[in-house]
Amino acid sequence: MQTLKLVAVSAGLSSPSSTRLLADRLTQATRYRLAEQEYAVDVEVVELRDLAVDIAHHFVTGFPSEALQGAIDKVTGADGVIAVTPVFTASYSGLFKSFFDLVDPAALTGTPVLLGATGGTARHSLILDHALRPLFAYLRARISSTAVYAASEDWGSGGDEYTEGLPARITRAGQEFAELIAAAERRAGDGEEELVPFEKQLADLRLD
Numbered sequence: 008m009q010t011l012k013l014v015a016v017s018a019g020l021s022s023p024s025s026t027r028l029l030a031d032r033l034t035q036a037t038r039y040r041l042a043e044q045e046y047a048v049d050v051e052v053v054e055l056r057d058l059a060v061d062i063a064h065h066f067v068t069g070f071p072s073e074a075l076q077g078a079i080d081k082v083t084g085a086d087g088v089i090a091v092t093p094v095f096t097a098s099y100s101g102l103f104k105s106f107f108d109l110v111d112p113a114a115l116t117g118t119p120v121l122l123g124a125t126g127g128t129a130r131h132s133l134i135l136d137h138a139l140r141p142l143f144a145y146l147r148a149r150i151s152s153t154a155v156y157a158a159s160e161d162w163g164s165g166g167d168e169y170t171e172g173l174p175a176r177i178t179r180a181g182q183e184f185a186e187l188i189a190a191a192e193r194r195a196g197d198g199e200e201e202l203v204p205f206e207k208q209l210a211d212l213r214l215d
Contacts, residue, residue, distance in 0.1 A: 010047040011188060013037060014085040018055045018092040018103035025125045027054070029157050029177075030091040033123055036181020037089070037188070044189055051085075053078045055102050062105050071109070078106075083114040087121070087188040090143070094126035098138045107142065116147040119191050121184040122154035132156040151187050153180040 015034045019026030030052065038048045055062070061075040071079065082088055092103035122139045124131075135154040143150050153176070161173040171179070 008045055008047045009192070010049055011041060011086040011192065012049050012051070012084065013041075013087050013089070013188075014051050014053060014081050015089040016053045016055065016082060016091065016103075016106070018100050018106070019125075020056050020093070020100075020102070022056070024056075024093070025157065025159070025162065026091050026093045027052075028162075029123050029125055029155065030089055032174075032177045033089050033091070033121060033155065033181055033184075036178050037087070037121065037185045038181075040182045040185035041188065044185070046189065046192075051081050053081060055106050058106070059102055062102070062109065065109060066105070075109070079110055083110060083118075085118065086192065087119045087184065088115070088148070089121045089123065089184075090139070091123035091125065092134075092139070094124055094131040094134050097131060098134060099124070099142070104142070107146070110146070112146060114146075115143070117191070118148050119151060119184065119187045120148040121151045121180060123156070123180075124154075125157045127159050129156070129158040129160070132158070149187060149191060151180065151184040153183050155180045 013034060015030040017024070017027040017030040034050055038050060041048050058075050058078055061072040065071045065075060090103075092099040095101065120143050122135060122143065124134050124139065126134070135156055139154065140150060155173075155176050157173055
């Protein structure tokens with residue numbers, strides 16, 4: 008059985024945080040679907056809150072701490088990355104952006120990435136398309152089509168006849184992301200490489 012490495016990056020500042028909770032739920036959904044396809048999954052979580060001082064020092068000194076370098080290596084060496092940020096001033100948090108600013112621009116090329124965000128109100132859900140997708144398209148990652156935004160009111164809500172609840176959206180996103188990872192592994196096994204152009208990724212944006 009092939010083992011895949013899945014890394015979840017959480018930029019939540021509190022402990023516990025809804026951002027980490029969303030990252031965990033997305034990880035569970037992805038892991039469950041990959042297990043159905045007979046993949047073993049090794050999951051690691053990068054909590055950016057614990058690396059905030061190290062990230063700031065790196066910008067000043069130009070040298071990463073051992074812990075920060077280890078986190079970067081986990082992300083760049085993953086078969087799939089789940090990246091979740093809280094909304095700060097209608098965009099991703101500064102801590103989230105600072106971490107990915109330290110990742111080599113070519114290191115995530117072709118890596119499947121699932122995006123998520125949390126906030127107090129559903130009005131900020133556009134962060135998925137106007138901030139997160141362009142960032143990871145620039146990094147040439149392979150972005151999963153369904154991203155998940157969780158407002159405070161979504162937790163514990165099952166949705167209604169017109170709108171999927173958060174659990175259903177998480178399940179769907181995890182399934183699609185698992186398929187994306189599995190497809191990337193099959194292409195890698197066949198020696199193929201297919202990168203999605205930036206323009207096509209923008210054209211395929213889907214707000215969930």
